[in-house]
Amino acid sequence: MRRSTKIATATLALVGLFALAGCTTDPSVAPPEETGDAAPPASSNEWFDQALFDTQDAQRDVVPEGPEDEPYLQHIDAEMVDTSDYASEGAKKACFANASISNPWRQTGWITMNEQLKALQDEGVISEMETRDAQDSDDTQIADIDYFIAEGACDVFIISPNSTAAMTPAVERACETGKPVIVFDRGVNTDCPVTFIHPIGGFAWGIDTAEFLIENLEEGDKVVGLRILPGVDVLEQRWAAAEKLFEEAGIDAVDYFTGADPAEIKGIISDELATGDVKGIWMDAGDGAVAAIEAFEDAGVDYPVMTGEDEMSFLRKWKETGLTGLAPVYSNFQWRTPLLAAKAIFAGEEIPKEWVLPQSPITAGELDEYLAANDGMPDGHYAKFGGENLPGFPEVWQQRQIP
Structure with missing residues (x-):
């Protein structure tokens, strides 16, 4: 070998x-440190x-809870948390600090997220979503989060961190406002957000x-x-x-x-x-x-x-x-979940503290199904994007209409 x-x-x-x-990449995360007292590693890597x-091996075999036809609302091994303190009526302003839309995976998700936003605006749940794009820069995203805090107009903070360690203090400052904070895709080193949303891993x-x-x-x-x-x-x-x-x-x-x-x-x-x-x-x-x-x-x-x-x-x-x-996946449909989590929070519903979404590969027996379902989509599109029941399907994704 x-x-x-x-x-x-x-x-x-x-x-x-x-x-x-x-x-969900994070260059700031160091590999685990070894100590003299540790047992011999199971791998030389x-x-x-x-x-x-x-943990992740076991989660692959867990049947997720939630609606069968809405994987972006499913969850695995969830500890549910009470959000009744945030319950209130009326449309809310969301503030989204995004790491970037610098690649096809993030662009596909961004399109889906905006279509979900339109649906929630029609329902009277979200009034608007102010978004700042950090363009893959820690410094820019820290400034973006601090801008939202200083602005004082956010009813909910949604954050897709550029990196874990660098973004943690800014996320903690957002939590200190008393407004709900939702982190997705990449994590941070604090449990102050109401929920952290991600596929298995x-x-x-x-x-x-x-x-x-x-x-x-x-x-x-x-x-x-x-x-x-x-x-x-x-x-x-x-x-x-x-x-x-x-x-x-x-x-x-x-x-x-x-x-x-x-x-x-x-x-x-x-x-x-x-x-x-x-x-x-x-x-x-x-x-x-x-x-x-x-x-x-x-x-x-x-x-x-x-x-x-x-x-x-x-x-x-x-x-x-x-x-x-x-075809393994890193479930792109997760881009819908933060806005749906915000909806649940303002309704005072329980949601997962760590919201682990299903992550199932596409097998040979499913290939034709996903090719047919995504007929006309560009090559950079991701088959498990989860937006089939949103208003702009399929044209918005076919035409790659990036907001």
């Missing part, structure tokens, strides 16, 4: 691409966390994908892992889980950082194919999946067993080629 991590020359210049995966691995992604590849390969087969960037918590957790399972199964796994550059991806796969058979491809994001598949076509060899993502470009290429595939 060997493992090598090779950072492409262009990667470090592409740090701004960290969110291309449809991921410094990002591996056995307790979190076990990176270890669940890694388990889903590694188990699929192991089930469809044989001991000793080579898998090439294509990764976007180093040092990003959710992405690192995806690989840490997968690497552990590959090692246990005797899969020969080698990984590369690509910056999601299609040319770099093609070059890596071509080089690997020149030295021997590649039986599997593992990705921590679907972006660039088509380039990886094309490298096999260019070499005239059999398609690999492959995991990508629920981005439409991968789903369409998967269908076209007939390869053995799986």
Whole structure:
């Protein structure tokens, strides 16, 4: 068993691409520290966390509570909290401090969120949502949150943090206003928000994908892992889980950082194919999946067993080629949930303190269903966006109408 991590020359210049995966990335989060008294690690990967691995592994099999046809309102293993102190009548102003809309995953979610906003405005729940976009800057988002606090006109704060540690004090200041605070996508190091909304997590992604590849390969087969960037918590957790399972199964796994550059991806796969058979491809994001598949076509060899993502470009290429595939997801429909949580809070209803949303991969048996449901959507669209019952469906997403 060997493992090598090779950072492409262009990667470090592409740090701004960290969110291309449809991921909840936080470069400020350090890997867990080891102590002299700690038990031997279950994996040599410094990002591996056995307790979190076990929690997310178990949550994959939990049947979520909530409406069957509304996954954005479902929750897993929830501790419910009382919000009756916030109950009041009349339309409320929401203030949204957003990390960015700098990649297709966030753009898809932003479109969905705005369509949900329109529906709640029609219901008389939300009067307006003032939004400030931090453009992937901690300093800008801190200033945005402080601006909302100083403005004094927010009935609810919604925050999708750019990073965890840097944003924690600003979130705490928002909590000190006495107005409800909702955090989603990426977390912060405080429990002062009324709720923290997110899918299961990176270890669940890694388990889903590694188990699929192991089930469809044989001991000793080579898998090439294509990764976007180093040092990003959710992405690192995806690989840490997968690497552990590959090692246990005797899969020969080698990984590369690509910056999601299609040319770099093609070059890596071509080089690997020149030295021997590649039986599997593992990705921590679907972006660039088509380039990886094309490298096999260019070499005239059999398609690999492959995991990508629920981005439409991968789903369409998967269908076209007939390869053995799986599309893990980082549930994009979570962008609806914060506004629906605000609605519940002002109605004084109980909601989850940590709102863990379902995160189920798209399997081969579901592929045609999701292709049909998203017919006409652009390649950068995410199949599990959860906006099918909103007013602008499907045109707003087909035309990529980004507010």
